[in-house]
Amino acid sequence: MGNIEWMILDWIQSIRTPAGDVIIPFIxxxxxxxxxxxxxxxLLLLIPKxxxxxxxxxxxxxxxxxxCNGILKNLVGRLRPCDVNTGVQLLIARPHDFxxxxxxxxxxxAAVTALYLAGERKLWKPALxxxxxxxxxxxxxYVHYPTDIFGGVVVGIISGIIGFWAVGRLEKWRKRHGGMEEKAQ
Structure with missing residues (x-):
């Protein structure tokens, strides 16, 4: 897998443009x-709907x-491509984490998955x-390998699912226990 990743990164470096070198750091x-x-x-929290x-x-x-940042990055400890091949000029500050x-x-x-599962049809597509x-x-x-990106997609989707599940559980708990508090008063 390693050679394929370097081939992909090298190919992307070969298609860099002056416009891309301005737009991509902004993105x-x-x-x-x-x-x-x-x-x-x-912003979504501020709007009742x-x-x-x-x-x-x-x-x-x-x-x-x-x-991602608390567990996996430190557990895996993978060096960034820019730390392995220092010959590529970075357009952003060198990241210091793994x-x-x-x-x-x-x-x-994580955000896209959350929006999708929450039924935000007008938002999840542009967010994607x-x-x-x-x-x-x-x-x-040049700060990530393709498998870092794939891993990020997977972790993000899992995080979105867990976030959706957790808010659903909290909502059920509040309905069950919120009614008891009102009866007690």
Whole structure:
């Protein structure tokens, strides 16, 4: 698998353009620390009609943070391609954490999965386009291997499912116990 990954990364480097070298770092910045997704989740929380979707997104992003950055990156400890092949000029600051899985990709796909499962039909599709662009940007910028991206997609989807499940369980618990509190008063 290693040679195929290097071939893909080298091919992407061969198709770099001056315009791409400006646009792609901007796209990747949208995914820095999951901020675009956190902002969207907060906006959804502020609107009563989409509050549940916002809660699912935040839960998914929290699960992703624990799984991806808290556990897997440190457990796997994979060096980034830019640390192995230092001959490629980076367009962004060199990341200081490990490579697997891609945190940008994982948070993006956690958000997309949360939106999809929450039934946000108008939001999940454009979010998916942005998630794919952010994932590709990590390859273009030479800071992740293709399997890091794949791992990020998988971790993100799992996080989105867990976030959806957790909010559903909390909602059931509140309905069951909320009624008891009202009766006690």
């Amino acid at each position: 990747t910045k949208l995914g820095n620390m999951g901020m675009i997704w956190i902002l969207l989740a907060v 989409t509050r549940k979707a916002g809660a699912i997104m935040l839960a998914a992003l929290c699960v992703d943070l624990i799984l 490579s697997f899985p891609s945190g940008h990709t994982a948070s993006s796909f 386009v942005l998630a794919v662009l952010i994932a590709f940007s990590r390859l273009y910028l």
